[in-house]
Amino acid sequence: MSDTSTPAPAPGAAHDAHGGHETNYVKIWGILLALLVVSVVGPMLGHPVLTMVTAFGIAFVKAFLVIKYFMHLTVEKKYIGLLLLTMLAIMLVFVAGVAPDVMKHEGQRWTNTAAIEAVEKGLKANEAAGHGEHHGEAPAEAPAAAPH
Amino acid sequence: MSSTATPEASGHSHDDGHGHDGHAHGHAEQNFFLKYFWSTDHKIIGFQYLFTGMFMALIGGFAVYAFRMQIAFPGMSVPGYGRVTATDYNALVTTHGSVMIFWVAMPVLIAALGNYLIPLMIGADDMVFPRLNRLSYQLFLLSIVVLIASFFVQGGAFGGAWTSYPPLSAKPEYNLTPLGAPMWLVAVALEFAAFLLGGINFVTTLMNSRAPGMKMFDVPIVIWMIVIASILFMASVGPLVAGAIMLLFDQTVGTGFFDPKKGGDPVLWQHLFWFFGHPEVYVVLLPAMGIVAEVITTFSRKKLFAYKTVIYTAVGTGALSFFVWAHHQFIAGIDPRMANIFSVTTLLISIPVAEMVFVYIATLFGGSIRLTTPMLWALAFIGEFLLGGVTGIFLGSSGADIYFHDTYFVIAHFHYTFFPIAFIAVFAAVTYWFPKMFGKYMNEAWGKVHFWGTIIPFNFIFIPLFLLGARGDHRRIYDYTHFPDLMKPGMQDLRVLATLSLVVLLAFQVVFLVNYFYSAFKGPKAEANPWKANTLEWQAPSPPPHGNFPEGLPTVYRGPYEYSHPDRQDDHWPQNSPS
Amino acid sequence: MSSFPRPIATTRSATGISTGKLAVWWLIASEIVIFGGVLGSYVMHRIGHPEWASQAEHTNTWAGALNTFILLTSSLMAVLAHQAAEHKDGKKAAKFLYLTILGGLMFLTVKSIEWTNEIHHGFTLTSHTFWSFYYTAAGIHGVHVIVGLIIMAIIASDAKKGIDLQRVEAVGLYWHFVDIVWIFLFPLLYIAK
Ligand code: HEM
Numbered sequence: 019m020s021d022t023s024t025p026a027p028a029p030g031a032a033h034d035a036h037g038g039h040e041t042n043y044v045k046i047w048g049i050l051l052a053l054l055v056v057s058v059v060g061p062m063l064g065h066p067v068l069t070m071v072t073a074f075g076i077a078f079v080k081a082f083l084v085i086k087y088f089m090h091l092t093v094e095k096k097y098i099g100l101l102l103l104t105m106l107a108i109m110l111v112f113v114a115g116v117a118p119d120v121m122k123h124e125g126q127r128w129t130n131t132a133a134i135e136a137v138e139k140g141l142k143a144n145e146a147a148g149h150g151e152h153h154g155e156a157p158a159e160a161p162a163a164a165p166h
Numbered sequence: 167m168s169s170t171a172t173p174e175a176s177g178h179s180h181d182d183g184h185g186h187d188g189h190a191h192g193h194a195e196q197n198f199f200l201k202y203f204w205s206t207d208h209k210i211i212g213f214q215y216l217f218t219g220m221f222m223a224l225i226g227g228f229a230v231y232a233f234r235m236q237i238a239f240p241g242m243s244v245p246g247y248g249r250v251t252a253t254d255y256n257a258l259v260t261t262h263g264s265v266m267i268f269w270v271a272m273p274v275l276i277a278a279l280g281n282y283l284i285p286l287m288i289g290a291d292d293m294v295f296p297r298l299n300r301l302s303y304q305l306f307l308l309s310i311v312v313l314i315a316s317f318f319v320q321g322g323a324f325g326g327a328w329t330s331y332p333p334l335s336a337k338p339e340y341n342l343t344p345l346g347a348p349m350w351l352v353a354v355a356l357e358f359a360a361f362l363l364g365g366i367n368f369v370t371t372l373m374n375s376r377a378p379g380m381k382m383f384d385v386p387i388v389i390w391m392i393v394i395a396s397i398l399f400m401a402s403v404g405p406l407v408a409g410a411i412m413l414l415f416d417q418t419v420g421t422g423f424f425d426p427k428k429g430g431d432p433v434l435w436q437h438l439f440w441f442f443g444h445p446e447v448y449v450v451l452l453p454a455m456g457i458v459a460e461v462i463t464t465f466s467r468k469k470l471f472a473y474k475t476v477i478y479t480a481v482g483t484g485a486l487s488f489f490v491w492a493h494h495q496f497i498a499g500i501d502p503r504m505a506n507i508f509s510v511t512t513l514l515i516s517i518p519v520a521e522m523v524f525v526y527i528a529t530l531f532g533g534s535i536r537l538t539t540p541m542l543w544a545l546a547f548i549g550e551f552l553l554g555g556v557t558g559i560f561l562g563s564s565g566a567d568i569y570f571h572d573t574y575f576v577i578a579h580f581h582y583t584f585f586p587i588a589f590i591a592v593f594a595a596v597t598y599w600f601p602k603m604f605g606k607y608m609n610e611a612w613g614k615v616h617f618w619g620t621i622i623p624f625n626f627i628f629i630p631l632f633l634l635g636a637r638g639d640h641r642r643i644y645d646y647t648h649f650p651d652l653m654k655p656g657m658q659d660l661r662v663l664a665t666l667s668l669v670v671l672l673a674f675q676v677v678f679l680v681n682y683f684y685s686a687f688k689g690p691k692a693e694a695n696p697w698k699a700n701t702l703e704w705q706a707p708s709p710p711p712h713g714n715f716p717e718g719l720p721t722v723y724r725g726p727y728e729y730s731h732p733d734r735q736d737d738h739w740p741q742n743s744p745s
Numbered sequence: 746m747s748s749f750p751r752p753i754a755t756t757r758s759a760t761g762i763s764t765g766k767l768a769v770w771w772l773i774a775s776e777i778v779i780f781g782g783v784l785g786s787y788v789m790h791r792i793g794h795p796e797w798a799s800q801a802e803h804t805n806t807w808a809g810a811l812n813t814f815i816l817l818t819s820s821l822m823a824v825l826a827h828q829a830a831e832h833k834d835g836k837k838a839a840k841f842l843y844l845t846i847l848g849g850l851m852f853l854t855v856k857s858i859e860w861t862n863e864i865h866h867g868f869t870l871t872s873h874t875f876w877s878f879y880y881t882a883a884g885i886h887g888v889h890v891i892v893g894l895i896i897m898a899i900i901a902s903d904a905k906k907g908i909d910l911q912r913v914e915a916v917g918l919y920w921h922f923v924d925i926v927w928i929f930l931f932p933l934l935y936i937a938k
């Protein structure tokens with residue numbers, strides 16, 4: 019093929035199942051932007067659970083689209099996808115092993131008094147500040163809004 | 167494509183065009199520099215790692231000499247060092263531990279052997295990314311420069327132990343090494359970066375660049391092991407890299423990631439560290455196991471018993487090793503229910519390790535065993551490592567570990583694992599591949615002197631430490647005379663015995679160094695395949711030239727361990743011989 | 746650079762995946778655990794410390810959203826560059842790579858304005874552990890952006906001359922990964938309030 023590239027998908031498609039389709043990429047990009055808008059608008063509805071869904075659910079959808087259409091992982095050898103999933107699984111193992119210690123502040127025969135105090139003091143301070151500063155999200159909602 | 171000689175086989179100053187236009191004298195000098203310091207040849211880079219690792223072993227060995235003398239003879243002026251102060255003591259212990267693990271075991275077992283052996287044993291002319299390879303070594307060298315510089319800065323070298331737990335490591339007010347601590351951390355991080363680059367190179371090379379005909383299950387065990395270890399390293403080191411950045415910020419700018427007063431959590435560091443730290447022990451174990459597989463098959467002239475099982479076992483061990491890390495934290499205040507889970511997984515992991523040992527014993531069974539120096543080392547590895555593994559079971563039971571934790575029992579445990587890995591197996595490798603690396607033989611008699619001179623004192627160092635640990639001897643204590651409980655009759659004698667044995671062991675290393683370097687220059691000439699081994703590196707000339715296989719890259723017809731095949735007269739069957 | 750004679754090893758491809766691309770997949774695998782470590786630690790702290798919400802409230806959603814937009818668009822440019830490279834059109838590939846680089850530079854610009862602003866308001870690396878995580882996580886990501894830009898500039902200048910076009914795809918993979926990390930950083934740091 020010469021330098022003057024033919025915009026037609028034909029040559030690329032020959033050795034790469036996903037070749038061509040310029041329009042496709044732009045369309046995916048459009049969807050990604052629409053999703054971005056949803057994730058920004060989500061919190062404005064003021065419902066914390068909905069915020070979590072729009073924020074993280076959409077992040078996963080966006081990541082999926084990028085992985086599938088931009089990185090072409092679905093037409094790559096299977097073990098590449100497995101490798102990346104394994105890495106994610108390893109991170110889950112890490113969090114599962116650490117969370118009972120670091121995320122929780124008490125358990126069987128132990129308490130992390132420093133952390134519990136920090137949480138209590140912090141929440142009180144937030145409440146005190148929250149009265150002066152009328153923020154849309156009431157301070158009482160703050161704990162619920164933490165990512166769950 | 168692969169039967170042609172390599173395009174760059176003719177000249178070695180291929181990095182730079184201007185290697186050729188200097189005047190005669192400068193030309194030669196530049197060539198020497200280019201050849202040995204700026205080379206992209208995997209064998210040269212392997213040597214760089216090997217010699218750097220040996221040099222670091224001297225530093226680590228000197229450190230242990232100094233602080234063990236202080237333990238045995240508190241307050242004495244140590245010959246060659248002088249008085250060991252409490253600060254010195256901490257710095258020496260930390261330096262010894264981190265150097266031996268990060269700057270000796272890792273570079274020698276993974277980087278030196280991986281670089282030297284992978285292309286040769288899979289029938290390639292080099293690694294797939296030679297320049298990345300060179301960069302990886304340079305980063306590694308830089309990490310050493312930073313580490314060594316940290317010995318001389320104000321406040322001295324870091325003394326917060328190789329595990330670097332906060333708050334001790336996080337606050338200069340506590341560790342009193344405002345520069346040493348961050349420099350130590352930066353050095354470790356650079357070293358990780360070097361091995362991440364190297365690991366990617368290793369994995370890609372093995373996956374893509376095997377000789378024609380070589381299937382994954384024709385790859386020698388040692389290569390499998392080095393690559394599995396590199397993957398394990400890659401998968402486990404990430405959180406610690408992140409953690410190192412966080413700790414560096416805690417040390418230098420005063421963030422509070424690990425400070426409970428600021429909402430952080432010091433136990434998080436322990437998790438980040440050991441999530442890497444435990445897989446790390448298998449990162450070094452697996453290559454050692456691989457070396458042993460090569461040596462024992464060659465010197466018992468037998469096919470490896472259960473080749474595939476060894477590989478599956480290694481993968482299984484690697485996977486399991488992600489589920490055991492908190493056994494280092496049983497008394498760090500973790501939930502007892504978590505401790506139960508981690509106890510069970512820890513006990514489970516000894517199963518695949520034991521299985522590998524059984525496979526090796528089965529391989530030896532009925533073989534025509536030749537007790538050469540490398541074979542002695544390999545056999546000793548199996549025996550000594552077994553003791554280390556077995557004592558791990560005691561420690562893995564969380565109930566027993568409440569008592570054993572942070573005693574000399576732990577020290578003895580991990581030295582019975584690490585010393586066989588980082589030294590016994592490495593000596594097996596160095597003596598086994600010596601004829602290939604230098605085209606010369608080492609002296610067998612002196613080799614055996616060195617072997618016995620190492621193995622016997624090794625046991626006399628660490629059996630006393632087991633006994634001391636079982637009697638409650640706490641580790642990381644500068645001067646035991648301050649602790650009457652730990653000065654009961656006989657305890658100091660055991661400490662002295664361990665220290666004196668250490669001095670003997672160190673002295674015998676001189677035998678090795680002399681034998682090694684003398685033989686490299688003056689040893690009797692070795693042929694290409696002195697041990698009559700099957701793997702591809704032995705089918706190349708000794709030492710292999712740039713590009714490795716001057717007669718064209720090999721094609722592979724069979725697995726690596728076809729020794730004493732019943733249909734053949736010859737008792738070996740090289741992987742690349744068509745019939 | 747390109748005058749370096751490649752060993753035969755580099756040209757072999759037993760897996761059917763080109764060497765460079767295979768290496769980038771492994772690089773991404775090793776990066777997943779690096780980001781996993783810092784983000785996992787952050788998430789555990791956020792859940793364990795509900796009071797941090799009063800700090801998180803001060804992050805600038807619009808700056809985050811703008812940067813998401815910029816990175817998504819630069820990812821599009823990267824994939825278009827790859828497409829051009831597949832058509833052996835080095836010039837066009839280079840053009841799209843330069844556009845990708847432009848996106849990366851815009852991202853960094855927005856980031857520095859945003860950070861300057863926050864630091865002026867007293868939200869610094871040490872003012873609160875939420876902000877420590879905020880700057881550290883985004884900072885590690887930012888370093889990846891900068892590294893990506895440098896590598897892309899090298900590859901683009903080669904691609905323009907038609908050299909090593911296969912690298913365009915490899916660097917694109919890396920860039921998409923950096924984009925994906927940001928896709929998760931955005932809700933973690935900006936939306937979860
Ligand atoms: C691959 C060979 C092994 C190596 C290189 C190794 C290395 C180590 C190291 C370095 C430590 C101490 C770290 C420190 O506190 O400074 C350690 C402790 C420990 N090892 Fe091993 N180990 C190995 C095998 C095993 C096995 C097979 C088990 C159990 C089945 C095991 C169980 C333990 C436990 C439970 C501890 C913690 C003890 C404590 O701190 O109280 N290890 N090991």
Ligand SMILES: [Cu+2]
Pocket residue numbers: 443444447490491493494
């Ligand atoms: Cu362990």
